Amino acid sequence: MASSAIPRNHPTPPHPEQQYLDLMRRIWETGSARCDRTGVGTRSICGAMLRFDLAGGAMPLITTKRVYWKTATRELLWFLSGSTNIRPLVLQGVKIWNEWPHARYVRETGDAISLEDFAARIAQDEDFARRWGELGPVYGKQWTAWPTFRYRPDGLYEPGTPINQVAQLIESLRRDPGSRRHIIEGWNVAELDRMALPPCHKTYQFHVAGAGAEARLNCLLYQRSCDVALGLPFNLWAAALLTAMIAQQVDMQPGELVWMGGDVHLYENHAALVAEQLARQPRGTPRLEILRRPETIFDHRIEDFVVHDYTPWPPISAPVAV
Known part of the structure; x- marks a missing residue:
């Protein structure tokens, strides 16, 4: 006698973004109240992990508020260019790094110029930008020109050939995919005090699963300090x-993105953002399409990237702690 199959009801898997929202709620409800360098105050937890499957172009692009992914992409391309000056970003309308050089300019000159006027002057005056738009040896410098030194017979050191970590990584993935040394590191201890802001998303480690046509590239990002409301949506997209x-x-x-945070926090003045975002439900499954393959990764343009099925909720504004 043939037995009839009993259907099983499998629960619908949660939207990948739900883990981000769960992290936000956990921090807001259970995080420790902490003082911080900005003076704003945070609610913070130690250690968190998020995992996203990137197969088929899937992207961890937050939908419960609009994330300006083109701005985040322009920033990533700026990192890959090796630039450490905000002028290339300002000329593209990207404002995310303006506060730090503006604060330094006001502090050192006493000129209480507005942030908007400061950015306009950066765009208009190359000499002014050269002097006041520099951020020090931040991400782009460390990624593409990590400084080296040679030991001389007289006991002194002299500059050596800088290391392009990104180019070196790509070569090592081609040559030795099974290596456990596929790393891009931003935390250069010797140069931290010269940076406008020490790297938050500091260590990227890549891992190859499978081989040949089935090979998948996984990435683990360790972020020492993470502003979950404003910073993390950009960090997830860029990684x-x-x-x-x-x-x-x-x-x-693309395989899997594994994100790990150290000091994972929300700012106390982001209460309205947190409440509004947690009241929303994720929607859509954003997918990335890269329209061309340039000769090197450093030759990409913003026009090379398209996102499909991104129908986010409206943006939510909140102050940036500097």
Whole structure:
């Protein structure tokens, strides 16, 4: 006698973004109240992890508020250019790094120029930008020109050939995919005091699963300090995009993005943002398409990237702690 199959009701898997919202809620409800360098105050937890499958172009692009992914992409391309001056960003309308050089300019000159007027002057005056738009040896410098030194017979040191970590990583993925040394590091202890802001998303480690046409490139990002409301949506997008760009260069498919945070926090003055965002439900499944494969990863343009099925909720504004 044939037995009839009993259907099983499988619960619908949660939207990948739900883990981000759960993290936000956990921090707001259970995080420790802490003083911080900005004076604003945070609610903070120690240690968190998020995982996102990047197969088929899937991207961890937050939908419960609009994330300006083109701005985040322009920032990533700026990192890859090696630039440490805000002028290239300002000329593209990207404002996310303006507060730090503006604060330094006001502090050192006593000129209480507005942030908007400061940015306009950066755009109009190359000499002014050269003097006041510099951020020090931040991400782009460390990623593409990590400084080295040679020991001389007289006991002194002299500059050596800078290391392009990104180019070196791509070459090592091609040559030795099974290596456990596929790392891009931003935390250069010797130069931290010269940076406008020490790197938050500091260590990227890449891992190859499978081989040949089935090879998938995974990325683990360790972020020492994370502003979950304003910073993390940009960080997740940029890390996933970097993984997809590198995967393209080494003839692999994007695998998984694993994000790990150290000091994971929300600012006390983001209460309205947190309440509004947690009241929303994720929607859509954003997907990335890279329209061309340039000769090197450093030759990409903003026009190379398209996002499909991104129908986010409206943006939510909140102050940036500097």
